[in-house]
Amino acid sequence: MGCCSSCFSKEPRSENNNIHQNTHQHSPSNGKGAAFAGDGGGVPVFSEYSLADLKGATNNFSSEFIVSESGEKAPNVVYKGRLQNRRWIAVKKFSKMAWPDPKQFADEAWGVGKLRHKRVANLIGYCCDGDERLLVAEYMPNDTLAKHLFHWENQTIEWAMRLRVALCIAEALDYCSTEGRPLYHDLNAYRVLFDENGDPRLSCFGLMKNSRDGKSYSTNLAYTPPEYLRNGRVTPESVSFSFGTVLLDLLSGKHIPPSHALEMIRGKNILLLMDSHLEGNFSTEEATVVFDLASRCLQYEPRERPNTKDLVATLAPLQNKPDVPSYQMLGIPKHEEAPATPPHPLSPMGDACSRMDLTAIHQILVMTHYKDDEGTNELSFQEWTQQMRDMLEARKRGDLAFRDKDFRTAIDCYSQFIDVGTMISPTVYARRSLCHLMCDQPDAALRDAMQAQCVYPDWSTAFYMQAVALAKLDMHKDAVDMLNEAATLEDKKRAK
Known part of the structure; x- marks a missing residue:
């Protein structure tokens, strides 16, 4: 497969x-x-x-x-x-x-x-x-191949995962070669990293020389390609040699000098070279294919080594658990969205929104009342009509329903207030937004929170309410960004 x-x-x-x-x-x-x-x-x-x-x-x-x-x-x-x-x-x-x-x-x-x-x-x-x-x-948060192979604490890497690592690195090298960057400096188990999902990645740092002078190898000379020792130059074939040393690491679970490994390979002592921590849980046929590939990579003459396309073609058919996630095979926790934690301590509103605590948000909005609406409306004497009094009465009924947690009635009353349009209140939008959240209507809640921001562009509460609505819609990345934006606005306000 x-x-x-x-x-x-x-x-x-x-x-x-x-x-x-x-x-x-x-x-x-x-x-x-x-x-x-x-x-x-x-x-x-x-x-x-x-x-x-x-x-x-x-x-x-x-x-x-x-x-x-x-x-x-x-x-x-x-x-x-x-x-x-x-x-x-x-x-x-x-x-x-x-x-x-x-x-x-x-x-x-x-x-x-x-x-x-x-x-x-x-x-x-x-x-x-x-x-x-x-x-x-x-x-890459899940350490290096060296850590998982040589310094593991809980479990060694299972055979199928080792085959996956080999293929992924071969694919990375083949991509880089195709894109005109065939030279990789000092490829070793420390250059192979695991991302948040446990998938193997090749460090980009090895694609760039360590210095202007082109110093390319910092590891023990026993692992360095023979032509580099002769002329100090890295070639695409040198990269294949180093890939062979990584294959040896994957097979043996130890950092074995290529010269020692080649003696075992020539003597057909494959089982002697295999990592004892695998406890025999591997396919001898697959291991033989990998050994043969490592042997070809470690040839003294550069021209006898396989290129990156050969590496991929040899390793791809060996993959036998393509549907099992890497984090599961590595024995690491499944990656979850990072908690939204801005750099500065959050306000009570920010903390409630980061915890998605709708009850706490409700209490804060009740206590804040309409103090944040100051300056958002300037009404002429002529606007104090019967219609205005009716509108304010609708808002008052909405406030009572909101306080008593009768959220559907509050939505109806606040909608009457908003539909008249004579007076615009960011607080009413924020309150109706929370009512929609309480009634499991996150789309409507997001629209109201955005309207609150339109009325009052620098109001952190509008951003906080958007963050909660976005999180309810499973748009976690956007929710984190919105939460951070709100916290930044609060910081600016405190600094004034």
Whole structure:
């Protein structure tokens, strides 16, 4: 059975970034299409970030946010961070010595930033500010292949998942090669990451050299392609060699130098090489195919190694659990929408809306009464007619019904008030919005909350009510954005 590349992958959602869109000459010549080539889903277009953005996201590059450190001659550190729009990111920090020329760094970053694929932890931006050289990528929350293979705590990776990892990385390399980026620097088990759904991704950081001078391997020389040791150059065939070392990792559950593994392969000691933690739960036929592929990848002569299309063609037929989600095979929790938690403490209204506590929202709206409507209506003496008195009477009946939680009556009375149209009240819209939510009418609730925003554009309550309605409509990404917008408006109001 072959495995379609979309069998076990959930497309990433699109998000708007609070970043500086870069429009200088590095921008792709064919516009947005280039940035989204290769089935990358809704990954943000590649952009330039400000240093302030990234300092804010990483708590000023706090040591608590470091997720990896490596390299001596070209030291680099990777931080996790969170942008104002709540998107998690990985930020790789280089020394200025590694990239003295900012234009050279930007050119290299833009080249990698054009790639977009669901098998890659995509590069979404960079920053060149003074001495700072930073790359920004999608953040992968479920650790590296090295962690799951070599340092696992709960369970080892089952055989079917190991085959999936091998295919996904082969697909990523094949995509990059097809898109004109065939060189991958220092491919190893630390470069394979798992996203929020447990699907394997290839780190984009390996697509970019560690330094201007092209230093490409930081791992032990025993795992380095022989031609790199001879001339210091990385070729597409070097990448195949490194892929072979990853296959050895997947087979053995250990980081075995290729020379040792080749001796076992030549001696047909396949079972001796297999990871004992699998406890025999694997197909010997499939393992033999993978061993043979690893052996071909590790050939001394580069021309004898398979190309990326060969890798995919060999591994695709081995996939035997295409319908089982990756998170299930990895033994990690299913990904749920992140809770909507703005950076600052929420107001009582914000807290109630983030918890979807309609009863608490009702209590707050009752207590607030109409104090937020001040200044939204200026009536002339002539408008104080019998019609006006009837309209206010309808609102009063609506308020009594609202207080007594007779939400259907409140909807009718508030609708009478709104239909007259002489007086416009954002509070009435907010109250009717909650009544619709209480009556399980989220579409109508969203319309009313949007009307409240039209009447009073900077009113946080209007945004909070939209957030609740959007969440009820299962539009969780939009609900989070709306909740954050409301919290920002409250912050601005407090700062005045």
